[in-house]
Amino acid sequence: xTAAPPDATSTAxxxxxxxxxxxxxxxxxxxxxxxxxxxxxxxxxxYWVAVTAFTPTADVFRFPPRLFPERLTxxxxxxxxxxxxxxxxxxxxxxxxxxxxxxTVVVSAYTAYSFAKFRYRGRRSLMYxxxxxxxxxxxxxxxxxxxxxxxxxxxxxxxxxxxxxxTFTLPLCIWMLKGFFDTIPDELIEAAKVDxxxxxxxxxxxxxxxxxxxxxxxxxxxxxxxxxxxxxxxTLAGPEKQTLPPGLVNTFLGEVETAWPALMAASLVVSxxxxxxxxxxxxxxxxxxxxxxxxG
Amino acid sequence: xxxxxxxxxxxxxxxxxxxxxxxxxxxxACAPSGSTESSGGLSDDGVKQFPFTTWAANEAVTKEPLAAxxxxxxxxxxxxxxxxxxxxxxxxxxxxxxQVQGGQLxxxxxxxxxxxxxLAATGKLADLGSVAAGQDYTDAALALGRxxxxxxxxxxxxxxxxxxxxxxxxxxxxxxAPPRTVEEFEAALRAVKGLGGGIVPYAxxxxxxxxxxxxAWMWTFGSPVVDxxxxxxxxxxxxxxxTWYKKLYDEKLIAADVNRVDARALMSQGKxxxxxxxxxxxxxxxxxxxxxxxGDKLRPLARPVRAAGDKPRHLAWGHVIAVVxxxxxxxxxxxxxxxxxxxxxxxEWFAKAGLPPTTRAxxxxxxxxxxxxxxxxxxxxxxxxxxxxxxxxxxxxQMEKVLAEKVQAAxxxxxxxxxxxxxxxEQMSALIK
Numbered sequence: 001x002t003a004a005p006p007d008a009t010s011t012a013x014x015x016x017x018x019x020x021x022x023x024x025x026x027x028x029x030x031x032x033x034x035x036x037x038x039x040x041x042x043x044x045x046x047y048w049v050a051v052t053a054f055t056p057t058a059d060v061f062r063f064p065p066r067l068f069p070e071r072l073t074x075x076x077x078x079x080x081x082x083x084x085x086x087x088x089x090x091x092x093x094x095x096x097x098x099x100x101x102x103x104t105v106v107v108s109a110y111t112a113y114s115f116a117k118f119r120y121r122g123r124r125s126l127m128y129x130x131x132x133x134x135x136x137x138x139x140x141x142x143x144x145x146x147x148x149x150x151x152x153x154x155x156x157x158x159x160x161x162x163x164x165x166x167t168f169t170l171p172l173c174i175w176m177l178k179g180f181f182d183t184i185p186d187e188l189i190e191a192a193k194v195d196x197x198x199x200x201x202x203x204x205x206x207x208x209x210x211x212x213x214x215x216x217x218x219x220x221x222x223x224x225x226x227x228x229x230x231x232x233x234x235t236l237a238g239p240e241k242q243t244l245p246p247g248l249v250n251t252f253l254g255e256v257e258t259a260w261p262a263l264m265a266a267s268l269v270v271s272x273x274x275x276x277x278x279x280x281x282x283x284x285x286x287x288x289x290x291x292x293x294x295x296g
Numbered sequence: 297x298x299x300x301x302x303x304x305x306x307x308x309x310x311x312x313x314x315x316x317x318x319x320x321x322x323x324x325a326c327a328p329s330g331s332t333e334s335s336g337g338l339s340d341d342g343v344k345q346f347p348f349t350t351w352a353a354n355e356a357v358t359k360e361p362l363a364a365x366x367x368x369x370x371x372x373x374x375x376x377x378x379x380x381x382x383x384x385x386x387x388x389x390x391x392x393x394x395q396v397q398g399g400q401l402x403x404x405x406x407x408x409x410x411x412x413x414x415l416a417a418t419g420k421l422a423d424l425g426s427v428a429a430g431q432d433y434t435d436a437a438l439a440l441g442r443x444x445x446x447x448x449x450x451x452x453x454x455x456x457x458x459x460x461x462x463x464x465x466x467x468x469x470x471x472x473a474p475p476r477t478v479e480e481f482e483a484a485l486r487a488v489k490g491l492g493g494g495i496v497p498y499a500x501x502x503x504x505x506x507x508x509x510x511x512a513w514m515w516t517f518g519s520p521v522v523d524x525x526x527x528x529x530x531x532x533x534x535x536x537x538x539t540w541y542k543k544l545y546d547e548k549l550i551a552a553d554v555n556r557v558d559a560r561a562l563m564s565q566g567k568x569x570x571x572x573x574x575x576x577x578x579x580x581x582x583x584x585x586x587x588x589x590x591g592d593k594l595r596p597l598a599r600p601v602r603a604a605g606d607k608p609r610h611l612a613w614g615h616v617i618a619v620v621x622x623x624x625x626x627x628x629x630x631x632x633x634x635x636x637x638x639x640x641x642x643x644e645w646f647a648k649a650g651l652p653p654t655t656r657a658x659x660x661x662x663x664x665x666x667x668x669x670x671x672x673x674x675x676x677x678x679x680x681x682x683x684x685x686x687x688x689x690x691x692x693x694q695m696e697k698v699l700a701e702k703v704q705a706a707x708x709x710x711x712x713x714x715x716x717x718x719x720x721x722e723q724m725s726a727l728i729k
Contacts, residue, residue: 061561061584143394150398235394239381246384254355255385257580258557
């Protein structure tokens, strides 16, 4: 048996793998500039909040302003610990936003299921009626809610905020979840019925588990609505139940003076729980928001 | 139907809602259009528990001094309990209108003097005439708490919005004496501009949100602004004032896009020689400055007049305490009287918050007299301050905004001063038809 003479390539030391060639066209300058501009637009304010939070008060107001601070300090964060009322605002925000999210998810899930999987008289009208409630200026609804809550003694309570926030989140959440439920094949429900499942089992054991991304997206949307609201929280909650947005404004924005560095420090700290929550749940959010967008 | 849900109240609340929808500029929409009718005097119902609604309870400078004053008062008046609900200053009037109209608010409330007529138009404020009678308030201060002849507010602090100069910059520019006339003022501004270094000679208001300051210049140039209830912002004096203001703008003696916050920032950095502010603005300027001696360089100056011998004119600024005619109103009125007239309270308020008293005895107190800035401010500015001409209208905020927008249009050359002010008069008059 004669061995074949080794060819030149086999005797040569092992060559490094050729660099992978990128497929497709290289990114254009236009795309790079667009992404850069969008990045500055999105993160510029966040950067400015962070920089202001760590800048001494006297430097914050230097003219012209500086993009990069010359001195850094953590003294602005001391106001957080000196101001226990801010923790109360934070707790109020967490309570109100969490309960708003839960209530919204529960109510909108059942409503959306009804709209998506049942056909009954007045269904379409009801769907548009729900949507129509979004058309009213919220300030007008604020007055109505103020009157109603005043009459039933709900002013200055968590419930007043939770109910009002839920009122505003429900229409969009119902439509969002309906879009999600529409993508779930009816055959799945029929199969469950054949296996003897009732409506309760179908929605709780089949529909909701496969709709987790949609439910999380809905809950996050409702949570953000409750977390960010200013005017309803200011008007309906009263001083004891005030949430962070009016609480921070009330604490740091005065008649003649605004404590910008302390306000930015407080904003930075109280944003952290939400940012972390989003980082953990963002894949559900994206899946939930896009699920109903393309109906196959 | 209950009183709270009567058709009239519902309409009033809806009005307030529209105001909230476009908060700020349309503040006046929050108010009812009814006539001012205070609910008469107060009778003691024996209730000693009441709220004192105030933005001072949450502001860094005033929070602790106010808590101390309330603690002192409740300690001296057994059985009295005072809560201090608070709302942000910028949303304060809307919130109070809504709550007063809805019957939710009782007790005493701190008010900006500009808001008093708007709140009084709800008809829910108590007539405090008997409470104020015989007290030592100055006439000017007492007048700021009066609406349509009724005393619906007790003056807590009173000053004005006037010129503040940086003495060091003025000295460097060779301005040795305060300018007394408009011509001297212009000369001083040109001298400061000659210093270079990016110094704005006069950080006057040029943004819409504070351009109402021009009203004081309109007065200075001889316009009454409102004459026998008629708006006359396009008369000869007002047009002359705006023409002069535009000249300063065109010659860069005043800068574009400046509001009070910007002006304070410029002053704190030593980049402006003059600006206009209330007495409480000094603390904000000095606090944000790297120059620890800046406070000593700031000088309150009487507004220059058109001709020697004229009286300087300033827009009033101050706080009053009003009382809702409801349960606990008498106790709240007693508290308001003590807070505003008792020297032990007013002197401490001045010492800790820097806000001057409104009584003759309070102003004569040694602490006030020995404070050079406060004494000069009272003498040069507060003594010649007058209520804003539009404050009597619940739509005052909208009216001031219309005026400011038209003035700004003239400044940037979009219309002539005469055209701009004529449009302003027409639109402002339409608001109060």
